Amino acid sequence: MTAAAGGSAPLRLCYAAPDGALRVAHDPWRALGRSGHRLVEDGPWVPLPREATVARLPGRPALGRRGAEVEALPLGQGTAVAAVLPVGYLRLLLPAHGPAAAAGPPLPLYGYAALAERDGELVTAALRTDPFAWWRPARYRSGDLAKLVARAQAQLPGNRVVGQLRTCALEHRCYTAQNTFRRRYEAALPASAACNADCLGCISLQSDTGAPTPQPRIPRAPSARELIDVASYHLDGGGQIVSFGQGCEGEPLLRTAVLEPVVRAVRRGFPQATIHVNTNGSRPDDLARLARAGLNSARISVFSFTPALFTAYYRPRGYTIEDVVASARRLREHGCQVAINLLTFPGVTDAPQEADRLVATCAAVGVDQVQLRTLNCDPLWLLDRLPPLAPGPGLAALVGRLRRELPQVQLGNFTRPVEAPPAPTAEAAGRGRAALPPV
Ligand code: SF4
Structure with a gap:
C-alpha cells in the first residue's frame, strides 16, 4: 500500500x-482506492462534483484500512459504494471493494470511481480534464x-436515425443525441448495427456477460438518405459537428460504402461543417476513402497500444493494433484532425509499458488530441x-507526463470543431439540404 498523499x-x-x-x-x-490489483490512498482526492452520482x-x-491492516467491512453492516463522475472528469482510482459474495453478472457498465468522506464532505479521486462549455450539464x-424531438419527427417522418436518437435523448439522457434535436454543437449519426470487435467494455452490446448495457445498439442500419437528412437538419439549424460512431451503435467503418456518399453530400452542402467519425480504427483504407470524400475529423478508440492487452480488450475480428496505428497515420496524411x-x-x-507506448505512438503519428476517458466497466471483472x-505511477502522473512530453497534443475529453477555412458566399456554398448523389 502506498502512503497517504x-x-x-x-x-x-x-x-x-x-x-x-x-x-x-x-x-x-480509513478509506482506500484501487489502482489495478493494488489498494492505495494517494489521490488527489477532490470534492465530489455536483453532478456526480453515488x-x-x-x-x-x-475494503478499508484499520490501523496497518486492510480489512473488509462485514457485508451485514453494508456494501461498497462508488462515485460515477460527470463528463469532463477523469477517474484516478477505482473503488476498493472485494469480489461479489455470490455468483452473478458483472456490474452495469459505468465508470466506478473511489469515494470517501473527509472533513464532513464527500470526496473522490479525480481530475478535471476538460471544462469545454458545450458539455456542461x-x-x-x-x-x-x-x-424538440416531436418537431424533428414531424419534419423527418419515419427516419430511423431520429427514432434511435429519440430513445437515446429522452430515455438514456445522451447529450449528443439531445444536441441533434437542439440543433447545436455536435450531433449523433448512428450508422452501424454491426461491429468487427467484441470489446469487454462495449456499452451497446455485451455478447457474453449478461451485464446491462446503458446504450442499447441501433437495431437496423439506417440508409444514406436518412443519415443525410438528419445531418442536414442539424447543420441547417446551426449545429457544427456531425459524428458517426456513437455509444448506441457498432463500428461505422463497416458501412463505408454507404457513408462515403453521405460524407460527400454533407460536405458539398455544408463546406464549413466538421464531419467526424468515432471509430475503432480497424480499416485504414476505409478511413482514407471517407477523408477523400470530405471527412475532416476522427477519434480512434484505444485501450492499449500493446498487442496482448489490445487483443484481450477488443477481441478484434480481422484486424490488429497495427491497423489502428495505420488508420491514425492515414487520417493525418489526409489532413484530418485526429484524436x-x-x-x-x-x-x-x-x-510503464503502456505509458511508454502511448507517448511514443502519439508522437510518431502526430495526433492532435488525446481524450482522457474513464472506461466504464466492472473493475474486478475486467482485471481478471x-x-x-x-x-x-498513477493516472495523475501520466497526465503530467503527457503534458511534459507531448506539449503539442491537446488533452481533454471532447471533440472540438475543426477550424474551417473562410466561409464562401451562400451561393457558392450551396448551404442547405444536401442532395444525395448517385451511389
Ligand atoms: S468497437 Fe465500439 S461498438 Fe465495437 S464492440 Fe468495441 S465498443 Fe462496441
Whole structure:
C-alpha cells in the first residue's frame, strides 16, 4: 500500500447500509482506492462534483484500512459504494471493494470511481480534464426536449436515425443525441448495427456477460438518405459537428460504402461543417476513402497500444493494433484532425509499458488530441481478463507526463470543431439540404 498523499484530515470509508443509506464508517476505518490489483490512498482526492452520482455495489464488501491492516467491512453492516463522475472528469482510482459474495453478472457498465468522506464532505479521486462549455450539464436541463424531438419527427417522418436518437435523448439522457434535436454543437449519426470487435467494455452490446448495457445498439442500419437528412437538419439549424460512431451503435467503418456518399453530400452542402467519425480504427483504407470524400475529423478508440492487452480488450475480428496505428497515420496524411479516445483504467493505462507506448505512438503519428476517458466497466471483472502489469505511477502522473512530453497534443475529453477555412458566399456554398448523389 502506498502512503497517504497530502491533507491532514483522514479519508473515512463510506458504505451503503442495508437500507440503502450512505454511511461513514466509525474510527479507525480509513478509506482506500484501487489502482489495478493494488489498494492505495494517494489521490488527489477532490470534492465530489455536483453532478456526480453515488452508486451502490451490491454484494461487494467495502475494503478499508484499520490501523496497518486492510480489512473488509462485514457485508451485514453494508456494501461498497462508488462515485460515477460527470463528463469532463477523469477517474484516478477505482473503488476498493472485494469480489461479489455470490455468483452473478458483472456490474452495469459505468465508470466506478473511489469515494470517501473527509472533513464532513464527500470526496473522490479525480481530475478535471476538460471544462469545454458545450458539455456542461446545466446546458441540458431545459424542459423543451420532448417538444424538440416531436418537431424533428414531424419534419423527418419515419427516419430511423431520429427514432434511435429519440430513445437515446429522452430515455438514456445522451447529450449528443439531445444536441441533434437542439440543433447545436455536435450531433449523433448512428450508422452501424454491426461491429468487427467484441470489446469487454462495449456499452451497446455485451455478447457474453449478461451485464446491462446503458446504450442499447441501433437495431437496423439506417440508409444514406436518412443519415443525410438528419445531418442536414442539424447543420441547417446551426449545429457544427456531425459524428458517426456513437455509444448506441457498432463500428461505422463497416458501412463505408454507404457513408462515403453521405460524407460527400454533407460536405458539398455544408463546406464549413466538421464531419467526424468515432471509430475503432480497424480499416485504414476505409478511413482514407471517407477523408477523400470530405471527412475532416476522427477519434480512434484505444485501450492499449500493446498487442496482448489490445487483443484481450477488443477481441478484434480481422484486424490488429497495427491497423489502428495505420488508420491514425492515414487520417493525418489526409489532413484530418485526429484524436485518440484513451479508455483509461487506473493501474493499466499508467503501467510503464503502456505509458511508454502511448507517448511514443502519439508522437510518431502526430495526433492532435488525446481524450482522457474513464472506461466504464466492472473493475474486478475486467482485471481478471487482462494480463498482469507492472505497477505505474498513477493516472495523475501520466497526465503530467503527457503534458511534459507531448506539449503539442491537446488533452481533454471532447471533440472540438475543426477550424474551417473562410466561409464562401451562400451561393457558392450551396448551404442547405444536401442532395444525395448517385451511389
Ligand atoms: S468497437 Fe465500439 S461498438 Fe465495437 S464492440 Fe468495441 S465498443 Fe462496441
